[in-house]
Amino acid sequence: MKFSANLGFLWTELPLPRAIHAARAQGFAAVECHWPYDTPADDVAQALAETGLPMLGLNTRRGDVAAGENGLAALPGRGAEARAAVAEAVSYGAAIGARAVHVMAGRAQGPEAEAAFVDTLRHACALAAEQGMTILIEPLNRHDAPGYFLRTTDQAVAIMDRVGADNLRLMFDCYHVGRTEGDVIHRLGALLPRIGHVQIAAVPDRGAPDHGELHYPAIFAELARLGYDAPIGAEYRPGGPTEPTLGWLRPWLPASA
Numbered sequence: 001m002k003f004s005a006n007l008g009f010l011w012t013e014l015p016l017p018r019a020i021h022a023a024r025a026q027g028f029a030a031v032e033c034h035w036p037y038d039t040p041a042d043d044v045a046q047a048l049a050e051t052g053l054p055m056l057g058l059n060t061r062r063g064d065v066a067a068g069e070n071g072l073a074a075l076p077g078r079g080a081e082a083r084a085a086v087a088e089a090v091s092y093g094a095a096i097g098a099r100a101v102h103v104m105a106g107r108a109q110g111p112e113a114e115a116a117f118v119d120t121l122r123h124a125c126a127l128a129a130e131q132g133m134t135i136l137i138e139p140l141n142r143h144d145a146p147g148y149f150l151r152t153t154d155q156a157v158a159i160m161d162r163v164g165a166d167n168l169r170l171m172f173d174c175y176h177v178g179r180t181e182g183d184v185i186h187r188l189g190a191l192l193p194r195i196g197h198v199q200i201a202a203v204p205d206r207g208a209p210d211h212g213e214l215h216y217p218a219i220f221a222e223l224a225r226l227g228y229d230a231p232i233g234a235e236y237r238p239g240g241p242t243e244p245t246l247g248w249l250r251p252w253l254p255a256s257a
């Protein structure tokens, strides 16, 4: 197994370029982030070049976070802002060589929200395809993201079918699936052809993937059996400095690391 450090949660006390170096020093094979937009893309690109780590993905902006917004793509009447957020993410992602953009749906419900989401995703997929990038959508659990449009993996598959784009994939976050859907190992196998990225954290506390309801050694063994060899995103809250929480990673590092 190879792992990607999610720098939206790990090493958040460091500026993003230094966090990329910290991830490399600890043996991660890749990095991913949430909202890197306050950091000049050139600085991120330089850190990636210095470390040799790929940037797997970044998120579209969420909108007015202070007002509780958590994405724009499924908000009826907000299509222009959603498209601008997609354009910004694809442009920033292209500048740093990122492989994927996670388009955040936002808090909305109902057929109009679904139509808005599908419309934004079709646009996003076309834009991302020009850069050879993938678009990801991620169901978020109701405890952490109340009111979020995209709730379940079944709903995500239905949306992907409706959009009908080759570069649209599911972000399968074992934490979110474990919190509300369960049956993680079975779902990974069933959804493998639709999955663009896998993320991990303990359930239910979202700590390091070494305790809690999900037994990650079994999940990693299943992913290996399925032939999944892309880096898995460590998207957990370390609750302090990251290094002391990395015991789970050590068995997966080469002996020299």
Ligand SMILES: O=C(O)[C@H](O)C(=O)CO
Binding pocket: 034, 059, 102, 138, 140, 173, 176, 199, 235
């Ligand atoms: O929270 C998550 O699981 C995400 O992956 C994310 O991108 C931000 O909500």
Ligand SMILES: [Mg+2]
Binding pocket: 138, 173, 199, 235
């Ligand atoms: Mg996630």
